[in-house]
Amino acid sequence: MADVAAKARKILVAVDESEESTYALSWCIENIFTGGNTNDALILLYSIPPRAVYSSLDGTGYLFSSDILATMERYSNDVAQCVMEKAKRLCKDLDGVKVETIVERGDARDVICQAAERLHVDMLVMGSHGYGVIKRAFLGSVSNHCAQNVKCPVLIVKKPKTNGSSK
Amino acid sequence: MADVAAKARKILVAVDESEESTYALSWCIENIFTGGNTNDALILLYSIPPRAVYSSLDGTGYLFSSDILATMERYSNDVAQCVMEKAKRLCKDLDGVKVETIVERGDARDVICQAAERLHVDMLVMGSHGYGVIKRAFLGSVSNHCAQNVKCPVLIVKKPKTNGSSK
Numbered sequence: 260m261a262d263v264a265a266k267a268r269k270i271l272v273a274v275d276e277s278e279e280s281t282y283a284l285s286w287c288i289e290n291i292f293t294g295g296n297t298n299d300a301l302i303l304l305y306s307i308p309p310r311a312v313y314s315s316l317d318g319t320g321y322l323f324s325s326d327i328l329a330t331m332e333r334y335s336n337d338v339a340q341c342v343m344e345k346a347k348r349l350c351k352d353l354d355g356v357k358v359e360t361i362v363e364r365g366d367a368r369d370v371i372c373q374a375a376e377r378l379h380v381d382m383l384v385m386g387s388h389g390y391g392v393i394k395r396a397f398l399g400s401v402s403n404h405c406a407q408n409v410k411c412p413v414l415i416v417k418k419p420k421t422n423g424s425s426k
Numbered sequence: 427m428a429d430v431a432a433k434a435r436k437i438l439v440a441v442d443e444s445e446e447s448t449y450a451l452s453w454c455i456e457n458i459f460t461g462g463n464t465n466d467a468l469i470l471l472y473s474i475p476p477r478a479v480y481s482s483l484d485g486t487g488y489l490f491s492s493d494i495l496a497t498m499e500r501y502s503n504d505v506a507q508c509v510m511e512k513a514k515r516l517c518k519d520l521d522g523v524k525v526e527t528i529v530e531r532g533d534a535r536d537v538i539c540q541a542a543e544r545l546h547v548d549m550l551v552m553g554s555h556g557y558g559v560i561k562r563a564f565l566g567s568v569s570n571h572c573a574q575n576v577k578c579p580v581l582i583v584k585k586p587k588t589n590g591s592s593k
Contacts, residue, residue, distance in 0.1 A: 266456060266457065266460060268457055268460075283579075286579060289433060290433065290435055290548060290549065290579075291458070293433060293435075293460075381457060382457065382581075403570075403573075403574070406570075406573055406582055407570070410584060410586065411584070412450075412453060412457075412581060412582065412583040412584065413581070413582050414549075414579060414580070414581040414582075415573055415579065415580050415581075415582075416579040417577055417578070417579065419577065
C-alpha cells in the first residue's frame, strides 16, 4: 500500500453560491481527502457569469446605464470573493493539502471543462443542482454537461433531501 | 485529521466485461483507496442481462430450444464469474479493505441504482462507455442514467484514449 498511499492527486472542485456546492465540497473533504496525504492539491474554481448576461438590454427594453453595470460588476466580484472565503474556511482542517483558488469569468460549463483540461487534474468534483426533469431536458445542467465532456474522472455529489423523503 | 481519516466508507463499484470498467476499478483503487483506511468496504457489483433479452424469439422468428437457452444461461454465469475473478485480482493489494462481490440479474441501470439505494453506499463508481452523441441521444448510457437517478455521490471514470488524441 505504501506507493499507493504516496500518490499525489490534483483535485478540482467547482464551487458556487449554492448549498449543493457547499455540501459537495464538505463531502469531498470528508470522504476523498482521507488519510492525510500531504502530496494532494485541492483547487477551488469559481466562475463569474459572463458580462453578456447583463450588459445588453434588460427585460423592459431599457439599456443599463454604466453605473448599473459597474455596480453589477462589483456585486459579482463580491459574490466570488465571498464564495471563495467560505470554501477556504471549509478546507482549513486539511493541513497537509495544498489549497489553491481560481476565479474565472465565463459560462460555468466552459470554465469548468477548460480548467479541468488545462490544469491536468486527476478528478473533477461538482455538486448537482438537481433540476427537475423538464428544466434539465431543455436547459441541461452544468454537472451533466461536464460529466459528458470532461475527460478526467468526474464525481457528482448530490445534496440529500433534508425532509428525508425518498424522491 | 484523525477523525476524518478514520471515517469508514462503503464504496460500490459497478463492473462488467469492458476495458472501461477495468480501468475505472483500477483508477478507484489507486486514487480513492489511498491511505490504507482499514474501515473501508468495497463492493463489486455485476449485473447479468435479463433473461427476457434472449429467451423469446430470435431475429429469424425461430424459438430458441431449451438446450440453447441453458447454454446461454451457463455462458452468462461464466462471464459473471470471470469478470468477478478479474475484479477481485485487481483488489488483492487492498489488504485493509473488505471486498465483497454481488451478482444480480436485470437491466444494469436498474440493478446498479437499486443496489446503491439498498446497500446505503457512500459512493458509486462506474466506468463510462463513451457512446457517441447519436447513440447516447437515443439509447442513453448506463452511467448517465445512474448519475441522474442515484441519490449518493457518483464517480464516473473515463478511460483515456490510447492514441493520445484530444477528442
